[in-house]
Amino acid sequence: MKKQADLIVTGKQVFTSASAGKPKRGAELGAADVISGGAVAVMGGRIAAVGSREEILDSWEAAPGSIIKTEKAIVPGLIDSHTHPLFAGSRVGEFILRAQGASYQEIAAAGGGIKSTVTATRSTSNEVLMDATRAVFMRMLAHGTTTVEAKSGYGLSLEEELRHLLILAEIKVQIPLEIVSTFMGAHAVPPEYASRREEYVRCLIGEMLPEVRKRNLAEFVDVFCEENAFTLEESERILSAAKELGFPLKIHAEEFSNSGGSGLAARLGAVSADHLLRASGEDMEALALAGTVATLLPGTAFFLGGEYAPARSFIRSGATVALATDFNAGSCMTESMQAVLSLACLKMKMTPEEALHAATINAAFALNRAGSKGSLEVGKDADLLILEVDDYRLWPYRFGVNMVNTVIWRGKIAWKNYPL
Ligand SMILES: [Zn+2]
Numbered sequence: 475m476k477k478q479a480d481l482i483v484t485g486k487q488v489f490t491s492a493s494a495g496k497p498k499r500g501a502e503l504g505a506a507d508v509i510s511g512g513a514v515a516v517m518g519g520r521i522a523a524v525g526s527r528e529e530i531l532d533s534w535e536a537a538p539g540s541i542i543k544t545e546k547a548i549v550p551g552l553i554d555s556h557t558h559p560l561f562a563g564s565r566v567g568e569f570i571l572r573a574q575g576a577s578y579q580e581i582a583a584a585g586g587g588i589k590s591t592v593t594a595t596r597s598t599s600n601e602v603l604m605d606a607t608r609a610v611f612m613r614m615l616a617h618g619t620t621t622v623e624a625k626s627g628y629g630l631s632l633e634e635e636l637r638h639l640l641i642l643a644e645i646k647v648q649i650p651l652e653i654v655s656t657f658m659g660a661h662a663v664p665p666e667y668a669s670r671r672e673e674y675v676r677c678l679i680g681e682m683l684p685e686v687r688k689r690n691l692a693e694f695v696d697v698f699c700e701e702n703a704f705t706l707e708e709s710e711r712i713l714s715a716a717k718e719l720g721f722p723l724k725i726h727a728e729e730f731s732n733s734g735g736s737g738l739a740a741r742l743g744a745v746s747a748d749h750l751l752r753a754s755g756e757d758m759e760a761l762a763l764a765g766t767v768a769t770l771l772p773g774t775a776f777f778l779g780g781e782y783a784p785a786r787s788f789i790r791s792g793a794t795v796a797l798a799t800d801f802n803a804g805s806c807m808t809e810s811m812q813a814v815l816s817l818a819c820l821k822m823k824m825t826p827e828e829a830l831h832a833a834t835i836n837a838a839f840a841l842n843r844a845g846s847k848g849s850l851e852v853g854k855d856a857d858l859l860i861l862e863v864d865d866y867r868l869w870p871y872r873f874g875v876n877m878v879n880t881v882i883w884r885g886k887i888a889w890k891n892y893p894l
Contacts, residue, residue, distance in 0.1 A: 476535040477522070479515040480885055481856070484527045484541075485548035486864040488512030491835040491849035492524075497767070497794040498831045504789075506827050508866070514548060516856040519884035524850050546879065547866045549830065550850050551620025551857035552811040553837035556724075556748050556769055556798035558658075559610045560638050561628045562603060563594030565804045578778050578805060579730060582702060588628070588662040591803050595628040595638075604641050610801070611651050613809040616889050618878040620857035621652040621838070621847050623798075625696055627661030632682050635659050639691035650888035652857075654841050656724060657683070657692035660704050660712050675708050679715040687719045693842075694745065696724040699735035706734040713742055722842060728752040729774075740764035746796065746840040751775065751783045758791035767840040768793045770832075771800040772817035773808050785822035796840045797832040816873035826867045856885040 488509040491498075498505075513530035515523040523530055568581045581587055595603070614622055624642050629635040639655055646653045659682045667674035686692050695716035699709040703726075713723050722745045727735025729749035736757035739747035746767040750757070753768075761768050770783040788795050797814050800806040808814075811833055818829040838848025846855050860880040863869055869877055881889040 476533055479517050479522055479534045479536045480540060481516040481882070482513060482530060482534055482536045482541045483516075483548060483858065483860065483882070484513040484530070484543045485860065486511065486545045487547045487866060488514060488524065488850060489547060489549045489830060489866045490524060490851065491550050491831055492851050493835045493849055495844065497836050497839045497844070499762075499792050499794055500789060503795065503828045503831050503836075504825050512548065514850055514856070514858060516885040519856055519886070521850055521852055521854050521856050523852060542860070542880070544860055546864050547861045547869070548850075549859050549861060549866055550834040550848060551859055551881065551883065552618045552833050553621040553841065553843070553848055554614060554619045554798050554801070554811050555623045555746065555796055555837040555840040556771060556800050557622055558625050558627060558800070558802035559622075560603060560607045560624065560626065560642060561591045561595045561803050562598035562606065563591060563803070565591065568804060572779065579702065587804055589665055592628050592630055592662070592664060596634055600637070600641060603638070604645060607641065608645050608649060610809055611645065611649055611653065614811075615649070615651050615881055616878070617810040617812055617876055618859045618881060619651070619809070619811050620881065620883050620888070621654065621841065621843060623654045623656055623694070623841055625656040625658040625661070626692070627658030630659060630662065630664035632677070632685060635682060636685065636689070636691065639686065643691060650883045650886065652847070654694070654843070655692045656694040656696050657686045658696040658698070660697040660709070662698065662703055675711060678712055683716055683719055687721070693722070694724050695721040696726065698726040699733050699738065700726065700729055701731050701733065706738060709735065710738055713738070713744070717742055724748060728757065732757075736761055739766050745842060748798070749774070749783070750788070751781055753783070755787070755791070758788055758793055762791045762793040765794070767796050767836060769796045769798050769840055770818070770822065771798055771806065772822055773814050774800045774806040776817050776821065777806045782821045785818065785824050789828065794836050794839060795828070795832050796836040797829060798837065810876070812869065812877065813873060815870040819870045826870050829870055830866060856882060858882050862891070
């Protein structure tokens, strides 16, 4: 007798990202794990079986409307492990200035940058912020993202940061997307503390972090360790305090300069260090040794017109490499992880297999979600995509268009393009 599934999906290819509980590093990152003529059976929102079409259809059955037979590629839902989705206003003025040659840091020094978004966000109502942020998440979902990390950091006061984290918590229960909140009060020193930054650092450590912990409003804590943001010493104090409160850590490191953020991440056992454009060989080794995920954000390099992180060196170093959008108003205005896959291949010379693993299983490690997300393996959440193409390699090859046909989140269709 056949076993009963809630849903069965078949495809010309099933790209599984199967990893047996470990992140993919070095040569393993580039090894294909593809079942040609494959299928996935889903029960209770989880993956019940993965195998060849014959195997699955011989031993599983589902109601007639719940068997989706395709000749397309099936891949795990994408995991965007670094985004700043909650903000008001736009920075299109800066976009135009940069197009004319101004740098991100020149614009920040002239009063633009993160601070201008903070001003706009603080004066925007809950309703407007909620609608705008929900729309961002829905665009991410439509482009194949099924798990997303979302940072606060455009409030920069206790009251505002809590307001933003509460908005994220409310959206979490409204839409078919796993949202992982990160507290990033250390995104910038707010303008009212410009001449007394030490007071802001103390406020972060003494008031904001404990309150976020008490209310259980964030899973991770992140710090922008950079010239014009937080020094290495300040970053260490803030992250150490967060660690003491039990938060797993993330850090924005070596984006514009080599500030020592990677070494700090490794020392403190951070879950991920992100950006890393200016990382040295020593930084890479330290991250590899500590098991800290190196999250690369090529969309930001593209949007700011700068250099790209040395992905090939990172892969050679044995570090766990992940990819994310860094979606934000100033330095990367895209919700599309597909765009990131294309940039990773074209600009950072990653192979399609490497890019896909970095955006699925390794990104799951960057969010402490590898037990339930990131690959098509039995027991994990049934988060998967049916693509418009029949070969996963044709996915990053296309850019600027959505090649996702169907998004399945926890075993249910969460978004669908026109019928296959
Ligand atoms: Zn960021």
